[in-house]
Amino acid sequence: MLPACAALDRGGTLAIAGIHLSDIPALNYQRHLFQERQIRSVTSNTRADARAFLDFATHHHIQVTTPEYPLGQADRALSDLSSGRIAGAAVLLV
Numbered sequence: 001m002l003p004a005c006a007a008l009d010r011g012g013t014l015a016i017a018g019i020h021l022s023d024i025p026a027l028n029y030q031r032h033l034f035q036e037r038q039i040r041s042v043t044s045n046t047r048a049d050a051r052a053f054l055d056f057a058t059h060h061h062i063q064v065t066t067p068e069y070p071l072g073q074a075d076r077a078l079s080d081l082s083s084g085r086i087a088g089a090a091v092l093l094v
Contacts, residue, residue, distance in 0.1 A: 001025070005032035005039065013038040066091050 002025060004014050016039065027033060045053075056062075068091045069077040077090040 002027070002032065005037065008037045010035040011037070013040055015040050015042050017042045017044050068093055 001014070001016070005027065008014060014037070033039075066089060067077075067080070067086055071092050071094050074092055077086075077092060080086045081090055
């Protein structure tokens with residue numbers, strides 16, 4: 001995690017999505033957080049949650065419509081999101 005923090009650009013955010021995460025080591029403020037860098041946790045689900053959701057989606061005929069963009073078109077993806085041309089999320093292909 002520390003190398004990821006150190007690699008963040010000014011204003012960057014590190015999102016952590018681990019359910020079982022080891023202890024977070026001590027941070028050096030100057031190296032890891034200065035210049036408005038952020039560390040955020042995101043909602044995580046268990047395997048049982050995923051199975052229940054997939055079962056629900058199967059029985060209710062839910063279809064996902066998520067546009068994909070090559071990494072080189074990340075600016076276009078952000079523009080489409082901010083303008084409302086996309087409802088929900090976009091996927092960047094790496």
